[in-house]
Amino acid sequence: MPRQTGEQILQDKYNTTRRAAAFYNNQMLNHLNSDMESFISEQEMVFISTSDSRGHCDSSFRAGYPGFVRVIDKTTLAYPEFRGNGVMASMGNITENPHIGLMFIDFFESSVGLHVNGRAYICENKELETLQLSEEAINDIQKQNGKKVERWVVIEVEEAFIHCSKHIPKLKKGDKQIENQENNIKKVDGDYFNVKQNKRNSSVRS
Incomplete structure (x- = not known):
């Protein structure tokens, strides 16, 4: 199942x-099973990694309400792109090199x-019918996030596997606005x- 000979x-x-063979055989799939789908539907954040055609890497972060990364089916995911800084680093890489890595972590x-x-590709809103997302689902996504979805990134799943909890810290959610005021944190945006x-x-x- 692994693609890279460097691993071997x-x-x-x-x-x-x-x-490694035991891990490949017991923990790695080429699709999402029902437990993985449920896990993704509960997550509010994901870390993404991409690289351009020369192999120059970029990591980024996406967040939204629980389930903002949509499971279309067992081999397809999609996440919304909202208005950002206009650099288009991740999507720019995807246009050169479709390989993408997503890392979901449940810190809580x-x-x-x-x-x-x-493998990822960009899907414009007018092409959403190809994802079989209902208008109700699209409206729900925009309502929950409070801003317009400008386009989507669609991922065709090739590998899915666990990252064990051994060194993942357990965190506690706090009210961001209150925390910033109490700690006198300067404007972060x-x-x-x-x-x-x-x-x-x-x-x-x-």
């Missing part, structure tokens, strides 16, 4: 071939993760890392 080379080198209940690897000021200072020095 290192398994031979470090004498983990039998252990099970402390378990789920890897989903596959602007120039949190002071890049503008640093660039301005560099320009003055040069």
